[in-house]
Amino acid sequence: MSYSINQQTKKNARVRSLFAAALVLTCAFGTVTLAGAQVTPPPTPTDIAVPVGNSPFLVGHAFGSQGYTCLPTSTGGTAWNPTARPEATLFADFFRHPFQIITHFQSINENPKPDVIPPLSGNATWQSSLDSSRVWAVKVKGIDAGSDPASCPTAGSIQCLLLQSVGNKKGPTGGNLLADTTFIQRLNTRGGAVPTTACSVGQTQLVPYTADYFFFRAQK
Numbered sequence: 001m002s003y004s005i006n007q008q009t010k011k012n013a014r015v016r017s018l019f020a021a022a023l024v025l026t027c028a029f030g031t032v033t034l035a036g037a038q039v040t041p042p043p044t045p046t047d048i049a050v051p052v053g054n055s056p057f058l059v060g061h062a063f064g065s066q067g068y069t070c071l072p073t074s075t076g077g078t079a080w081n082p083t084a085r086p087e088a089t090l091f092a093d094f095f096r097h098p099f100q101i102i103t104h105f106q107s108i109n110e111n112p113k114p115d116v117i118p119p120l121s122g123n124a125t126w127q128s129s130l131d132s133s134r135v136w137a138v139k140v141k142g143i144d145a146g147s148d149p150a151s152c153p154t155a156g157s158i159q160c161l162l163l164q165s166v167g168n169k170k171g172p173t174g175g176n177l178l179a180d181t182t183f184i185q186r187l188n189t190r191g192g193a194v195p196t197t198a199c200s201v202g203q204t205q206l207v208p209y210t211a212d213y214f215f216f217r218a219q220k
Contacts, residue, residue: 048162054216064088065206066192070199109167131175137163158192183216
């Protein structure tokens with residue numbers, strides 16, 4: 001009898017724990033979704049401005065690295081490939097505490113837009129940590145860090161960018177947090193620039209960086 005009671009007690013505790021976790025996740029998802037009305041990107045130069053007809057709905061504060069590979073040059077030397085492989089985690093403020101909302105990495109575009117041929121090397125990818133929806137995007141234009149005090153003030157860092165979606169996909173249960181993303185701005189970059197050290201072919205290096213990613217969707 002005591003064994004059965006203990007088992008039931010443990011089962012009830014697990015149920016309460018799962019319910020609490022689901023409630024926290026639901027509240028977090030609602031907070032992230034409703035926060036769209038409060039997302040206000042800094043003013044940017046025309047080169048990386050988002051086209052009219054798109055509105056910001058989400059911002060994530062990224063902490064991660066830019067991965068570089070050393071390649072041979074046409075003159076017989078070596079140099080770091082300026083095309084980096086991103087890896088980062090994006091956070092939103094949830095009751096004054098950082099809450100993970102997105103992971104950022106490189107992957108094959110599984111749902112390209114019409115007339116888009118996905119490269120075998122993959123595209124920059126953002127995947128929601130809440131509903132697994134995704135957006136793949138490519139660079140449209142960029143400005144050098146330090147060239148604009150309002151949106152890209154830290155000289156010597158990676159560029160601030162305007163990126164455009166080349167593919168979107170809902171999560172496995174229909175989640176669409178990022179499924180309607182049209183443009184992304186990478187602003188307020190710090191770190192992440194191409195290494196300046198000498199290198200040998202095949203050598204890799206991860207350079208830490210932070211940035212703010214602003215997500216836009218078409219106005220309805």
